[in-house]
Amino acid sequence: MSTPRRRLTKEQRRGQLLDTAESLFSEVGYEPTTMEDIARAAGVTRAVVYAHFDSKEQVLRSGVERAQAELEARLTDLTAPAAAGLPLPEILERGGDIFFSLLENTPSRWALMFAPALAGPGRTADHFTALRRATIMRIADIGEHMQSSVSSEQIEAVAYMISGVGEQLGRWWLNHPDVPRATVVSHYRDFILHGIAPLTEAR
Missing domain, CATH: 1.10.357.10 (Tetracycline Repressor, domain 2)
Structure with missing residues (x-):
């Protein structure tokens, strides 16, 4: 039986998304990185990213x-x-x-x-x-x-x-x-x- 994934608080999710975006911006570059890239790397949907940030x-x-x-x-x-x-x-x-x-x-x-x-x-x-x-x-x-x-x-x-x-x-x-x-x-x-x-x- 798999362990249920712990749900992040709003602040924890925001921090995770920022951490993910920082890594992508650093490794790939700001311009090539998309909101879809951030969502995929964070393991969430694009809607979740947009719930926290209006834009890249x-x-x-x-x-x-x-x-x-x-x-x-x-x-x-x-x-x-x-x-x-x-x-x-x-x-x-x-x-x-x-x-x-x-x-x-x-x-x-x-x-x-x-x-x-x-x-x-x-x-x-x-x-x-x-x-x-x-x-x-x-x-x-x-x-x-x-x-x-x-x-x-x-x-x-x-x-x-x-x-x-x-x-x-x-x-x-x-x-x-x-x-x-x-x-x-x-x-x-x-x-x-x-x-x-x-x-x-x-x-």
Whole structure:
């Protein structure tokens, strides 16, 4: 007698569909993948997919939103240590470990974040730009909590640089998965510290 299949909750099904879509977008590409492909790979009907998402574009947006929300929630843990005076190198190392651990655990999700499809014109691209800026401002907020004589303008500029270093190093790591995460985090910390050395001297 076969064991009855456990029925997923609405949130569990939505998460499963996003996981499936992320894998397909990463392996096959966003443009070639269809809603039928997502349904088939998830083992459900197309109607089930459409019950959760109006379009493939909405699937893409929802996946990126999920990744950004997870990263920002984890970055919030750095606010208290920054305000308590934790040295900048340690703040950067903790922040780098947060980001790269997420990338290591869900590489297809972050490969999707770096995909060229996100850079194209239109409302979806604008939405992704807004999401990225929200994350950058979360980084800037951590910087504002540090005891520093650096101006808010400089902090925001540095936050953009930190985000850019993380994204580009993440792209590189996805192509060199044999490199240990600790090594990548060290690269991240050292690259940023070298780039903002003039600012750290003002602290």
